[in-house]
Amino acid sequence: MSKKHSFVKIKCPKCKKDAELTRDFSSVKCNFCGFDRSYGEYVKFIAHNELKYSDILGDYTGSTEGHTSGSLDEWD
Numbered sequence: 001m002s003k004k005h006s007f008v009k010i011k012c013p014k015c016k017k018d019a020e021l022t023r024d025f026s027s028v029k030c031n032f033c034g035f036d037r038s039y040g041e042y043v044k045f046i047a048h049n050e051l052k053y054s055d056i057l058g059d060y061t062g063s064t065e066g067h068t069s070g071s072l073d074e075w076d
């Protein structure tokens, strides 16, 4: 068996299961939810999701900005 895998397993951005990225980075395909995009579109999809997360993080850090670190467990 000398045949190499032509896909790399990556996480599907849509259903979070195993999707397949072609070795030449040309396309991403998920057999579970049918996600089938070019790699460029896949990256955009991820970036879009990341943006949503960073919005949440932004709100979180914003709300704790007034706190000092002194109230946390002491490190020494």
Ligand SMILES: [Zn+2]
Residues within 6 Å of the ligand: 012, 013, 014, 015, 016, 017, 019, 030, 031, 032, 033, 034, 035
């Ligand atoms: Zn999927």
